[in-house]
Amino acid sequence: MSEINRAVKGTNDILPDKSYKYRFVENKMLETAELFGFKEIRVPVFEHTEVFSRNVGEDTDVVQKEMYTFEDKGGRSITLRPELTAGVVRSVIERGVINGALPAKVCYIGGCYRYEKPQAGRLREFHQFGVECFGAANPAADAEIIALARQILVTLGVKGISLKINSIGCEHCRKNYVAALKSYFEEYKDTLCGTCNGRLNRNPLRILDCKSPICSEIAAKAPLITDYLCDDCKAHFAAVKESLTAQGVMFDVDPHIVRGLDYYNRTVFEFVSGDIGAQSTVCGGGRYDGLVAKMGGNDTPALGFAIGIERLMMLLENTEAPFPEDKKCVLYVAAMGDKAQIKAGGVCAALRDDGIAAQCDLCGRGLKAQLKYADKIGAAYTTVLGDNELADGKVTVKDMKTGETYVCNINDISDKITDLSLKSALHSLEESVLTNG
């Protein structure tokens, strides 16, 4: 296979044998978000580079080395979005969404692009479902979006995930904390790993979730952010935890979780799984009260989260979560002879007008091959059109599962199929009630 005919490194094709699962999951997420009042927003895949570089954070890995940035023909610096929050915030400011009723709640699904080395749960093009809530400073909002994330995961049948939450404070209390951290880590300057040594001045917070055994041992005894929170932040975090408990959401406080993007403050959280390899965060999010103002909007508190769709799918598949079956062909109309083939097209058209999935031969194949095909695509019913049927206007419909046959007029075939489908659905419902109690 030549280079040019291969998918670009770190990209994935979702083929028909799986795409229906993605659609199911995406629809479920949107529907669940809607229960909480989140409406879908669609924003461009690319933005001016500054939208990300300034707001995600100049110092972050995402901005420093992972963005797909290029100059367009008008000389603009453009970047393929590495995440959706910054673009959504740009949009709600620019289009005045946050000048309407607050809180404004939006959700989205879309592709993101990061130039990273691919591995399990990490692609260069990946997809996120996320929500953003603008204008709510109250801890009730934090609890609500966490509850929403949890409900989405639970609704989809996710197993074995845990919720970790933390508060990284506001600007003011974080300043004190970072100073304390810095002086603590200074003592271990020579034992810290290379990257952490560099982080010491840049962003000592990041040392806390370094996975090197040496650093994590040192980090284990580092001062805790929770001890440095100002009274307001402390009260806010306490209220979030209280609300979560009241809503029956189980969580662990993990003082070492730190989001990697600069805009977060106060509440941060992630849902983590042990079933999808090293990239274990399925959902991550938090509050970002300063971002809207920073991007030129009115000072508006905000918060949100994002779910990695590919990671979620991995998790669902690895834990054998149930999916509904893909939609199959309902009636396959086999034809014998040229006249019948033309008639078969007409029969299918009429059925489709009634919303029934119908197919017929497009290859000019023999009867046997047509039925073989009908079997392969999982057609529920088949019927054969030949000279006899054309002459007397009656057809035999065969149930491919049971082998039973039914005779009806060609013109009544749509009604017959609807009738049979209903009966069969009722039957399987009865059976499942019987077997499951």
Add this chain to the structure above:
RNA sequence: GUGGAUGUAGCUUAGUUGGUUAAAGCGCCGGUUUGUGGCACCGGAGACCGUGGGUUCGAGUCCCAUCUUCCACCCCA
């Protein structure tokens, strides 16, 4: 960016110490007398053995490089 593993038909694999037209199963297409799929039997298409170099009379088999995929670090969803 760093490290480890991998690469033979659509899929899963075989391929002996380098030797003539690279096998098999599954899948795909067709047939077993144009009136009924699943089973069985028969036949067919389909691989420049990831790519590019090199060693050799001769390489899928050896060497080098490169790319992909997978896994981990890093980072994040």
